[in-house]
Amino acid sequence: MRTIRLYPRLLGAHFRSLLEYEADFLILAAATVLMQVVNIVFLSALFAKVPVINGWTFWSVVTMFGAVALAEGVGSLFFDGMWNLAWQINRGELDYYLVRPYPVVLQSSSAAIGINGLSNIVTGGLMIGAGLAHSAIDWTPWRVALGVLLLISSVVIKVSINLGTNAACFWLSSPSPMFAFAMHQVGDLARFPLSIYPIALKAVLGVVLPFAFISFFPIASLLETGTSRWVGLLTPVIAAYCAGLAAFIFRRGLRRYESAGN
Amino acid sequence: MTGYRALARATARAALTYRFNLLLSLGAVLVQLVALLAVWRVILAQAPVNGFTWPQMRAYLLVAFAAGTVVSILGDFRMAFRILDGDVALDLVKPIDYQKARLAEALGGLWIEVILIGVVVGVTLAVTGGMDTPAGPALALFAASMLLLVPLKFLIVYVSTLACFWTQNFMGVQWARLAVVNLLSGALIPLVYLPHWLATAAQWSPFAGLTSTPALIFLERVDLGEGLTLVAVQLGWVLVLWFGARLVWRAALRRLTVNGG
Numbered sequence: 199m200r201t202i203r204l205y206p207r208l209l210g211a212h213f214r215s216l217l218e219y220e221a222d223f224l225i226l227a228a229a230t231v232l233m234q235v236v237n238i239v240f241l242s243a244l245f246a247k248v249p250v251i252n253g254w255t256f257w258s259v260v261t262m263f264g265a266v267a268l269a270e271g272v273g274s275l276f277f278d279g280m281w282n283l284a285w286q287i288n289r290g291e292l293d294y295y296l297v298r299p300y301p302v303v304l305q306s307s308s309a310a311i312g313i314n315g316l317s318n319i320v321t322g323g324l325m326i327g328a329g330l331a332h333s334a335i336d337w338t339p340w341r342v343a344l345g346v347l348l349l350i351s352s353v354v355i356k357v358s359i360n361l362g363t364n365a366a367c368f369w370l371s372s373p374s375p376m377f378a379f380a381m382h383q384v385g386d387l388a389r390f391p392l393s394i395y396p397i398a399l400k401a402v403l404g405v406v407l408p409f410a411f412i413s414f415f416p417i418a419s420l421l422e423t424g425t426s427r428w429v430g431l432l433t434p435v436i437a438a439y440c441a442g443l444a445a446f447i448f449r450r451g452l453r454r455y456e457s458a459g460n
Numbered sequence: 461m462t463g464y465r466a467l468a469r470a471t472a473r474a475a476l477t478y479r480f481n482l483l484l485s486l487g488a489v490l491v492q493l494v495a496l497l498a499v500w501r502v503i504l505a506q507a508p509v510n511g512f513t514w515p516q517m518r519a520y521l522l523v524a525f526a527a528g529t530v531v532s533i534l535g536d537f538r539m540a541f542r543i544l545d546g547d548v549a550l551d552l553v554k555p556i557d558y559q560k561a562r563l564a565e566a567l568g569g570l571w572i573e574v575i576l577i578g579v580v581v582g583v584t585l586a587v588t589g590g591m592d593t594p595a596g597p598a599l600a601l602f603a604a605s606m607l608l609l610v611p612l613k614f615l616i617v618y619v620s621t622l623a624c625f626w627t628q629n630f631m632g633v634q635w636a637r638l639a640v641v642n643l644l645s646g647a648l649i650p651l652v653y654l655p656h657w658l659a660t661a662a663q664w665s666p667f668a669g670l671t672s673t674p675a676l677i678f679l680e681r682v683d684l685g686e687g688l689t690l691v692a693v694q695l696g697w698v699l700v701l702w703f704g705a706r707l708v709w710r711a712a713l714r715r716l717t718v719n720g721g
Contacts, residue, residue: 221627221628221629222627222628222629225627225629225636226631226632226635228636232635232639232640233636233639236639236640236642236643239643239654239658243654244503244649246653247510247653251499251502252502314631314635372480372481376480376485377484379487383487383491386488386491386495387491390495390498390499394498394501396498399494399498
């Protein structure tokens with residue numbers, strides 16, 4: 199309980215320091231909104247000529263883009279410190295974390311706040327909302343609950359992948375999170391319907407790095423679109439698996455950690 | 461001149477030392493290539509859209525990939541951090557021109573990028589089938605356009621990085637630039653697909669020269685006359701930006717405050 203209560207306070211400290219740089223916040227927010235606007239312009243230009251891609255309409259793809267934006271937004275707003283892990287390992291800064299009575303992984307993930315996450319959460323939420331509003335599904339209480347559960351699971355998967363790939367730095371010993379960032383970019387592939395990709399890529403996005411469970415499978419289930427609707431129901435299971443695996447990788451990595459020796 | 465050459469060599473050497481990072485940094489452009497290839501393959505399997513057939517779109521996307529990869533081993537992050545940290549003061553005391561020095565660094569990694577482009581284009585063509593190359597004059601014009609793309613892209617990145625003198629933040633500026641360039645250059649989707657007013661604005665902006673111009677020339681979707689006009693626009697923007705950047709730099713230096721030693 200104390201662990202949970204302290205987390206917002208750790209983040210809050212960074213938030214206050216962030217408020218000192220108002221222009222920074224505005225630039226980052228404007229830039230992330232601009233990125234989503236570009237995505238929407240791109241999608242509407244694409245779908246203006248072709249109404250449906252493998253059963254997916256403009257609005258269902260917008261929902262997928264929104265789910266990715268939402269997951270990334272939560273990742274950067276609440277867990278941005280993970281991206282500093284490589285640097286923290288390289289500089290031996292984990293020494294401080296190790297002696298404090300608080301989980302190392304949470305100290306690391308709260309070491310920064312990505313305020314751009316806020317605008318991503320808002321724009322992602324809007325995209326999901328608009329996408330769902332344009333879909334022809336009946337909203338029963340059970341479907342609403344399913345939707346909420348799937349979205350939470352999708353966010354958990356994204357954060358877990360961030361943690362797992364960043365924790366790889368314990369082995370890679372590079373001072374920058376290049377590996378994690380490259381994997382993050384691979385995730386951009388999963389914003390499009392998985393069915394358009396060759397089998398090898400499907401395997402990568404569905405199994406090895408389950409980015410497809412952040413957007414494609416859960417949205418397919420929720421909107422009843424595409425051919426593999428039931429797979430999305432596995433999203434919470436995949437989320438639990440990813441979270442467990444990421445925690446395991448982090449713990450194994452932490453055991454390898456050997457300070458910087460100054 | 462030797463000073464600039466040394467800088468160019470240093471960039472290439474640094475890029476080769478951190479080979480793994482170099483490959484990973486290609487990620488974004490490569491992911492976009494793969495995603496768009498897959499999307500268009502499905503769409504164009506049924507019928508051509510806006511006059512683009514699948515082989516044409518594939519060629520377009522490969523040119524876009526090449527254009528996106530060229531001048532990407534750029535020290536724009538390093539330049540930004542040196543401005544933000546104040547280390548730029550050390551660059552100022554060096555007896556070389558700042559803008560030319562950064563250009564030399566950008567050119568230094570070019571040959572590595574060309575090799576990487578060759579590999580990716582080769583693999584893509586091997587997997588998805590061959591490609592038609594344009595006739596002699598168009599090919600020459602395409603080459604000229606690709607050559608102009610190098611200083612053009614450098615200048616756009618350079619000028620936007622100079623914004624660090626005002627903003628104290630680089631990520632936001634860089635993201636905004638990437639988003640705008642991606643859309644208005646035609647890298648994300650050919651400009652003809654955009655609403656007419658936006659396509660026209662993009663066509664005359666400096667960004668079209670970053671993908672659309674060489675790609676359209678390569679596909680011979682514009683005749684030689686139009687192609688020459690587009691390349692002239694590219695050249696015009698290179699000149700405007702080169703001298704414009706000097707003005708920005710002068711204004712930026714007046715803003716510069718470096719604390720401590």
